[in-house]
Each structure stands twice: as structure tokens, then as C-alpha cells.
Amino acid sequence: MLSEYQKIIKQMNDAFEEFGILIANETKKIDQFDLTMQQDLILAYIAKHLNVTANEIAHSFGITKSAVSQVLSKLEQNKMIARAVNPQNKRESFISLGENGEKYVSLLQDLDIKLIKNYYSKVDLEDLTHMTRTMEKINEVIKAKNKTT
Template sequence: MNDAFEEFGVLIANETKKIDQFDLTMQQDLILAYIAKHLNVTANEIAHSFGITKSAVSQVLSKLEQNKMIVRAVNPQNKRESFISLGENGEKYVSLLQELDIKLIKNYYSKVNLDDLTHMTRTMEKINEVIKEENETTQKKGTLHRE
């Protein structure tokens, strides 16, 4: 399965060149995608969702903010907290991702049997659930050991 994912990445490399110009790390990309999907998200929410420290999130957010990928706005209810949303370049990045999705659907996914795509999607969802459960178990064990 890993080999198939790697080959997929190689095969669509030409399609992703516009996105590559943003030179994001995988963690920056994942956090940016999370911000795009969640309105008025906070650094604490990102840290919790990714299972990483707020300090690690802050480092990534600082870099994204420097590159105008995100903007921060002070939470009027809690001045010590900021809401994070897409900045000018973040909007461009997400727009390019959406264009890529449409192109992949039109040029490739639409040529694969719908049942096969549905099965693949369900399988990935099941794998994601197993990973989430494993991460939750690991986090709980870590909490128990610290107490």
C-alpha cells in the first residue's frame, strides 16, 4: 500500500508543481489544511487535534504568518487568545489545492469504477480510525504515567 501511495505521488508530481512553489513542510501543509476547514480556530485547538505541544504549533504558525499564509485576530472574549484564519497566500494555496482536486477527479478518478473508489475510501477511513484509536490509547497511557 505504501508503494502505491509513493507511486501515486510520483505520477501526479507534474500536477502539483503550482503547489510546490509555496515550499511548505508536511506539518505546515497539514496545519494550513486544518485552518482552512475550521473557522476561527485557536492554537490550542490545533495542538489538541494534532497531539503536539502549543509551542510546536506556535513555531509553525509564526512561519506561516511570516509568509502571509495565515492571519491572527485577537479573540474579543479572551484577549490572550487569537483566532487563526487563512491569509492572502493561504487563500491562494487552498484555491490551488481545490483546482488540483478538480483536475484529479476529472482526469483520473472519474475513469475508475465508482465501487472501487468507494471501497478505497472506506478502507482509508477504517485505517484512519485505527490510527486515531491507537493515538488516543497512547495519549491516555502517557497521561497515566505522568500522574
């Protein structure tokens, strides 16, 4: 049974890798921001959560506040994020997208539209829905596992 999972996961990983290679030309505009994967993930989290704090990010990612602070410092330096003091707790800052962060998110949205027009729209919507549901199920399994550890 394990070998069947290994086979399909290898195929899935190969497909993700090939996808990345195939759309590399499309993603050149976002490459200019030179973000690490962790910076990209934290930036996406900030874009989805208004007035988020470093503690909330650390909790959501399961990493230390110190690690988050290092990433946030680099993002702030590059104007990807902005901080505002929490009026209820002066020792805490709310984090939002900065000028370059807004540009980055806008480019990602433009990229999504381009990929939909050029590629995703050529695939049956039911197949895309099934793929999305499968990823959501995998995410739920991981969340449940993380709650028990």
C-alpha cells in the same frame, strides 16, 4: 499473518509513492509555496476549522503549543494565515487563512478537479468509495488506539 500485512502495506506504500511521482507534474503550482508536510497539514486543518486557536491545533495534532507557534509564525510570515484577537479572551488569537493561504487552498481545489477529470473519473466510483472507506476505518483504529494511550 504479520508477513501478509507487511506485503500489502509495502504494495500500498509503493502505490502511494508511484502516485506521487506520476502526479508531480500536476502539483508544480502548489510546490511554489514550499510548505513542509506539517505546515501543509496545519494549513488544511485551519481551512476546515473557522476561528481555530493554537491550543486547539496543538490538541488535535498531539504536539506542544510551542511547536504549533513555530509553524504558525512561519505561516503568518508567508501570509498563509492571519490572526485576530479573540474578543472574549485577549490573550488568545483566532487563526484563519491569510491571502496566500486562500490562494493555496484554491489551487488544491483546482488540482482536485483536474485529477478527477483526468484520472479519478476513469476508475469505478465503487472502487474509490471502497478505498475511502478503508482509509476511514484505519483512521478510526488509530484514533481509538490514541485514546487508550
